Amino acid sequence: MHLDEVVQVLLASLKENPLVKAVFLKGSIARNEHDSFSDIDLYCLVEEDDVTSFLPDRLEHLKAYKELIFWDDIFIVAPQILGVYEDFIHIDLYTVTSKTLNEKDHIKILYDPQHYLSDYEPSLQVSPAQFIEAVDDAIWFLYQYNQSAKRGNDLWCCHLLHLSFDNIGTILLHHYCPEKAILGLKTLESAIPGDKVEQMHNIMNHIGINTHKEAARYMCHLLEQEKEWIFSELEEPERILRFWERVLQII
Secondary structure, three states, rough: HHHHHHHHHHHHHHHHOOOOOEEEEHHHHHHHOOOOOOEEEEEEEEEEEHHHHHHHHHHHHOOOOOOOEEEEEEEEEOOOEEEEEOOOOEEEEEEEEOOOOOOOOOEEEEEEOOOOOOOOOOOOOOOOOHHHHHHHHHHHHHHHHHHHHHHHOOHHHHHHHHHHHHHHHHHHHHOHHHHHHHHHHHHHHHHHOOOHHHHHHHHHHHHOOHHHHHHHHHHHHHEEEEEOOHHHHHOOOHHHHHHHHHHHHHH
16 A cells, blocks of 8 residues: 555544544655655644543554554654554654644644644754754764774774764755755765765775774765864854864874
């Protein structure tokens, strides 16, 4: 079954529940960027006082499509059922309120008779604070990498480079495609210039037990290329500049 058809089956079930005030999608389906391998990020909006009463109903609503072969009840940004159907379709059902609704990412409104979502203003840009955090963490994990490399802890070295890599991805997106920066690595290859994609591929290809030193050097080279722009974006570049230069120099 096509993902849009699955959504319609679930929507029909959720609309029957009087506690559900609105239903909407986020993620790739809401942005019309999905394919047959995408997951379904489905959101239910309920009143604050009705959350506890609604949560036990979620599994039955999800079973309106098919039985789940796996599910987990977790909390990341909101109460969430993570589930997988027997046809391997992945569903994430979030329960939010007007207070807990995070206005990140575009939404596709499926049901909102009382216009709870009329003032929703989506954004996929990283905030100034998130950009500063990405810059800090990119160089911090390279510093930690260097300490680990001195110990000869190759597995931990690879892990630390991956952490730095994620933050470099955010920096590049904020530079070249700020309107999608919050999406991170999942959109990187289609959103930044080809030569930067090639450099990121080269780095990832070398994050391994026997080649992580080369990966670290490639990362430093890329950061040196971006350095002038990065520090032009920071309100207090002097806070991290000396640390930044020292780490790149050592590696």
